[in-house]
Amino acid sequence: xxxxxxxxxxxxxxxxxxxxxxxxxxxxxxxxxxxxxxxxxxxxxxxxxxxxxxxxxxxxxxxxxxxxxxxxxxxxxxxxxxxxxxxxxxxxxxxxxxxxxxxxxxxxxxxxxxxxxxxxxxxxxxxxxxxxxxxxxxxxxxxxxxxxxxxxxxxxxxxxxxxxxxxxxxxxxxxxxxxxxxxxxxxxxxxxxxxxxxxxxxxxxxxxxxxxxxxxxxxxxxxxxxxxxxxxxxxxxxxxxxxxxxxxxxxxxxxxxxxxxxxxxxxxxxxxxxxxxxxxxxxxxxxxxxxxxxxxxxxxxxxxxxxxxxxxxxxxxxxxxxxxxxxxxxxxxxxxxxxxxxxxxxxxxxxxxxxxxxxxxxxxxxxxxxxxxxxxxxxxxxxxxxxxxxxxxxxxxxxxxxxxxxxxxxxxxxxxxxxxxxxxxxxxxxxxxxxxxxxxxxxxxxxxxxxxxxxxxxxxxxxxxxxxxxxxxxxxxxxxxxxxxxxxxxxxxxxxxxxxxxxxxxxxxxxxxxxxxxxxxxxxxxxxxxxxxxxxxxxxxxxxxxxxxxxxxxxxxxxxxxxxxxxxxxxxxxxxxxxxxxxxxxxxxxxxxxxxxxxxxxxxxxxxxxxxxxxxxxxxxxxxxxxxxxxxxxxxxxxxxxxxxxxxxxxxxxxxxxxxxxxxxxxxxxxxxxxxxxxxxxxxxxxxxxxxxxxxxxxxxxxxxxxxxxxxxxxxxxxxxxxxxxxxxxxxxxxxxxxxxxxxxxxxxxxxxxxxxxxxxxxx
Amino acid sequence: xxxxxxxxxxxxxxxxxxxxxxxxxxxxxxxxxxxxxxxxxxxxxxxxxxxxxxxxxxxxxxxxxxxxxxxxxxxxxxxxxxxxxxxxxxxxxxxxxxxxxxxxxxxxxxxxxxxxxxxxxxxxxxxxxxxxxxxxxxxxxxxxxxxxxxxxxxxxxxxxxxxxxxxxxxxxxxxxxxxxxxxxxxxxxxxxxxxxxxxxxxxxxxxxxxxxxxxxxxxxxxxxxxxxxxxx
Ligand SMILES: [Zn+2]
Numbered sequence: 004x005x006x007x008x009x010x011x012x013x014x015x016x017x018x019x020x021x022x023x024x025x026x027x028x029x030x031x032x033x034x035x036x037x038x039x040x041x042x043x044x045x046x047x048x049x050x051x052x053x054x055x056x057x058x059x060x061x062x063x064x065x066x067x068x069x070x071x072x073x074x075x076x077x078x079x080x081x082x083x084x085x086x087x088x089x090x091x092x093x094x095x096x097x098x099x100x101x102x103x104x105x106x107x108x109x110x111x112x113x114x115x116x117x118x119x120x121x122x123x124x125x126x127x128x129x130x131x132x133x134x135x136x137x138x139x140x141x142x143x144x145x146x147x148x149x150x151x152x153x154x155x156x157x158x159x160x161x162x163x164x165x166x167x168x169x170x171x172x173x174x175x176x177x178x179x180x181x182x183x184x185x186x187x188x189x190x191x192x193x194x195x196x197x198x199x200x201x202x203x204x205x206x207x208x209x210x211x212x213x214x215x216x217x218x219x220x221x222x223x224x225x226x227x228x229x230x231x232x233x234x235x236x237x238x239x240x241x242x243x244x245x246x247x248x249x250x251x252x253x254x255x256x257x258x259x260x261x262x263x264x265x266x267x268x269x270x271x272x273x274x275x276x277x278x279x280x281x282x283x284x285x286x287x288x289x290x291x292x293x294x295x296x297x298x299x300x301x302x303x304x305x306x307x308x309x310x311x312x313x314x315x316x317x318x319x320x321x322x323x324x325x326x327x328x329x330x331x332x333x334x335x336x337x338x339x340x341x342x343x344x345x346x347x348x349x350x351x352x353x354x355x356x357x358x359x360x361x362x363x364x365x366x367x368x369x370x371x372x373x374x375x376x377x378x379x380x381x382x383x384x385x386x387x388x389x390x391x392x393x394x395x396x397x398x399x400x401x402x403x404x405x406x407x408x409x410x411x412x413x414x415x416x417x418x419x420x421x422x423x424x425x426x427x428x429x430x431x432x433x434x435x436x437x438x439x440x441x442x443x444x445x446x447x448x449x450x451x452x453x454x455x456x457x458x459x460x461x462x463x464x465x466x467x468x469x470x471x472x473x474x475x476x477x478x479x480x481x482x483x484x485x486x487x488x489x490x491x492x493x494x495x496x497x498x499x500x501x502x503x504x505x506x507x508x509x510x511x512x513x514x515x516x517x518x519x520x521x522x523x524x525x526x527x528x529x530x531x532x533x534x535x536x537x538x539x540x541x542x543x544x545x546x547x548x549x550x551x552x553x554x555x556x557x558x559x560x561x562x563x564x565x566x567x568x569x570x571x572x573x574x575x576x577x578x579x580x581x582x583x584x585x586x587x588x589x590x591x592x593x594x595x596x597x598x599x600x601x602x603x604x605x606x607x608x609x610x611x612x613x614x615x616x617x618x619x620x621x622x623x624x625x626x627x628x629x630x631x632x633x634x635x636x637x638x639x640x641x642x643x644x645x646x647x648x649x650x651x652x653x654x655x656x657x658x659x660x661x662x663x664x665x666x667x668x669x670x671x672x673x674x675x676x677x678x679x680x681x682x683x684x685x686x687x688x689x690x691x692x693x694x695x696x697x698x699x700x701x702x703x704x705x706x707x708x709x710x711x712x713x714x715x716x717x718x719x720x721x722x723x724x725x726x727x728x729x730x731x732x733x734x735x736x737x738x739x740x741x742x743x744x745x746x747x748x749x750x751x752x753x754x755x756x757x758x759x760x761x762x763x764x765x766x767x
Numbered sequence: 768x769x770x771x772x773x774x775x776x777x778x779x780x781x782x783x784x785x786x787x788x789x790x791x792x793x794x795x796x797x798x799x800x801x802x803x804x805x806x807x808x809x810x811x812x813x814x815x816x817x818x819x820x821x822x823x824x825x826x827x828x829x830x831x832x833x834x835x836x837x838x839x840x841x842x843x844x845x846x847x848x849x850x851x852x853x854x855x856x857x858x859x860x861x862x863x864x865x866x867x868x869x870x871x872x873x874x875x876x877x878x879x880x881x882x883x884x885x886x887x888x889x890x891x892x893x894x895x896x897x898x899x900x901x902x903x904x905x906x907x908x909x910x911x912x913x914x915x916x917x918x919x920x921x922x923x924x925x926x927x928x929x930x931x932x933x934x935x936x937x938x939x940x941x942x943x944x945x946x947x948x949x950x951x952x953x954x955x956x957x958x959x960x961x962x963x964x965x966x967x968x969x970x971x972x973x974x975x976x977x978x979x980x981x982x983x984x985x986x987x988x989x990x991x992x993x994x995x996x997x998x999x
Pocket of ligand 1: 415
């Protein structure tokens with residue numbers, strides 16, 4: 004039989020893989036596919052004999068055969084032993100058992116997940132459209148009518164059921180009782196947990212009735228699904244969370260772990276079989292690019308949709324690189340990375356310079372244009388064939404193509420794996436941006452924007468320093484090379500601009516800010532075209548600013564910082580980068596004030612006009628400070644969010660983080676290092692109240708807040724904008740009449756916010 | 768025995784002759800700047816120095832300044848000091864066991880300096896068994912270098928690990944070395960303490976073997992190793 008449709012889900016079982024298809028008529032098919040994941044070992048004859056002798060003692064059956072592969076860096080052919088594991092669920096345990104007998108550097112591709120090997124070796128990918136041949140319940144072969152890099156594809160109609168805690172103010176971890184809201188088919192129902200069995204029956208009823216493809220939750224990983232699953236187990240109730248009744252859930256526990264000098268926290272995972280569980284609270288990519296961006300990324304990275312939603316964005320590119328290796332019969336290094344080549348300190352000084360920055364003169368500037376290179380780093384890597392194995396390759400000892408300043412040779416015979424994996428991303432992103440531009444409807448415009456955003460994140464996050472120095476297939480010289488080309492490009496842009504009479508105001512890495520008396524849009528566009536043609540990377544006019552502010556650094560008053568600015572384009576649109584309003588650690592209240600100040604200043608069409616608006620902007624500060632002093636600010640606007648670096652009782656000091664996480668621990672909320680806490684500052688000095696701050700979940704309205712501390716935050720944010728006009732934070736504070744306010748009028752505040760009934764439901 | 772000789776001169780003199788040994792210089796964080804001072808001293812009389820940096824502490828700017836202080840063209844120092852950097856313990860492994868001896872021979876160097884030999888072990892992602900295996904291989908390479916008359920100076924600050932049980936690997940590193948120099952702050956002065964010395968039977972040249980000395984104190988004028996390097 005032929006099923007024409009999409010690959011929906013796939014997961015490992017003891018017999019191979021279970022594969023779910025959705026056909027063009029909307030029918031769901033569960034099929035088996037015999038699949039044996041394999042890793043490789045480079046052994047001497049003696050070691051190989053030894054492996055045969057211990058074979059019977061491994062956790063499961065393995066098949067051994069000699070195969071020919073290529074080394075990643077030298078491209079040399081090498082004969083290795085392929086170890087196929089008959090039961091995919093025993094793949095990692097088999098590697099583990101063998102690593103007791105063989106050193107880690109004997110292995111290749113031994114830490115890749117069995118399911119990823121399924122995708123790499125079959126070349127299937129999530130949502131792949133094709134004709135799938137079946138015999139009984141077994142998938143036998145297929146013809147794909149689709150490819151991962153395609154930019155026009157259909158997605159099957161998927162049923163979505165949302166399941167959220169109905170009380171949304173706090174994460175369920177902070178709540179004692181649970182109400183669940185289920186929405187499907189445009190109808191929302193609230194289920195209550197008065198009787199657990201009843202709750203289970205209701206949830207089960209909706210799951211069976213609607214049989215959703217996607218269960219979309221908030222906090223599903225951390226609490227909702229684990230709670231439902233454990234209730235079901237307690238009551239021996241067959242809850243239909245999985246579509247496949249025979250398969251287990253795919254779960255991991257939350258962990259705090261220590262790596263590369265910092266503490267990280269990872270939430271637990273609760274994935275389903277035959278149905279996707281997507282947790283909005285545990286997915287960076289869904290927040291940035293929604294479902295469309297997620298599907299697009301998943302297809303490209305060959306990582307299952309549920310897994311792609313949860314994994315870091317960097318693993319998408321890493322997966323594409325590994326897929327490239329399997330397609331090209333190249334061994335994937337296991338643990339053992341390539342080392343940095345020896346270089347003299349003199350070369351190190353040149354190589355380590357990073358991107359080029361020209362510091363802007365701090366303060367306000369007018370009639371400045373911004374030109375941005377599009378995807379500069381990845382484009383340079385593609386254009387110049389920069390890759391871990393193409394730098395100083397063995398095949399091109401006389402290569403003419405060299406890295407500027409550093410002189411590294413670049414391969415002229417083979418395309419490197421980094422350019423090869425970047426190519427489809429760059430191509431697709433350019434296409435989506437174009438489709439967005441030409442979209443006939445607003446809805447389509449937004450869709451293509453989300454899809455290009457998903458890809459943008461791969462391109463942005465994967466070119467950091469870390470991506471190169473620590474990744475298994477990365478190499479630091481690749482990072483140095485792309486930086487050297489970028490510096491050359493930026494310098495060239497500056498030269499061209501200056502030769503045409505423009506002045507460079509500021510430049511960072513891949514953006515330049517220019518100025519020329521009387522220049523108009525067309526002049527800048529012409530310039531961009533010339534620069535783009537010479538540098539080989541597209542550069543376009545982002546806009547012309549009526550005014551732009553480069554504020555002084557908070558650390559050192561005299562230097563502006565390269566990545567903080569705000570400006571108003573000639574279209575009236577505002578662009579803000581790195582200021583308090585854009586920062587995650589700023590309280591809502593401060594953000595609101597700075598936003599209102601910006602709205603005032605945006606009315607100015609020149610620096611002179613902005614100067615004239617300063618009194619109005621100060622008025623905004625005054626009214627915010629007064630509201631603080633009256634005690635009438637909603638505490639929710641004063642919530643500070645910080646990551647804790649230690650487990651609650653590991654703190655030796657009485658820092659705010661320490662007192663807050665300890666207070667939570669005493670209230671029974673388990674936090675671990677790497678998680679974030681939210682609190683309200685009640686007395687920053689700790690003089691009146693040694694507690695200093697109250698965690699949001701334990702906050703009561705008569706706890707008040709530290710008005711003086713929050714006023715200080717307002718002054719800081721106001722100084723960022725008004726500093727160039729002589730309004731330092733000290734002067735602003737003086738203007739505000741420095742009466743210290745001990746406590747806000749508790750009763751008035753209590754009355755006002757008593758309406759926020761949510762609080763009383765929490766913990767007390 | 769106490770003297771006011773600068774510590775880098777003392778270590779250089781003690782460590783450089785006879786060649787073919789493994790030394791360990793350890794103590795507080797400033798051992799790394801002291802390491803750069805020793806390097807400058809060495810570059811006055813040796814052809815080149817090769818670094819493996821697992822602590823991200825190699826500092827070309829400081830070396831350039833030290834050259835200028837000696838009225839030497841900074842580039843003559845910068846071009847004779849080589850480095851490969853490691854950011855994971857597995858990179859540390861390849862940096863030392865794969866190609867180091869060939870490189871050292873190629874540039875005709877007699878000295879290898881390893882910064883932070885175990886700093887990268889404070890990492891959940893490196894199993895203890897792998898760590899032990901890598902250190903065993905590293906030891907093999909150091910012995911090989913020693914055999915060909917190349918000395919290795921391991922430079923390590925007191926490792927304060929989050930993974931406490933990993934601190935024991937410091938002892939493994941200590942056991943690899945023939946001589947240990949401890950940098951210690953006592954009241955207002957830094958001291959270099961020579962902790963122990965093999966009787967010389969490992970040395971290539973028996974005649975130059977040092978007698979066993981238990982302790983030698985060198986007072987470091989305060990601040991000598993403390994100055995943070997600036998840009999040249
Ligand atoms: Zn080549």
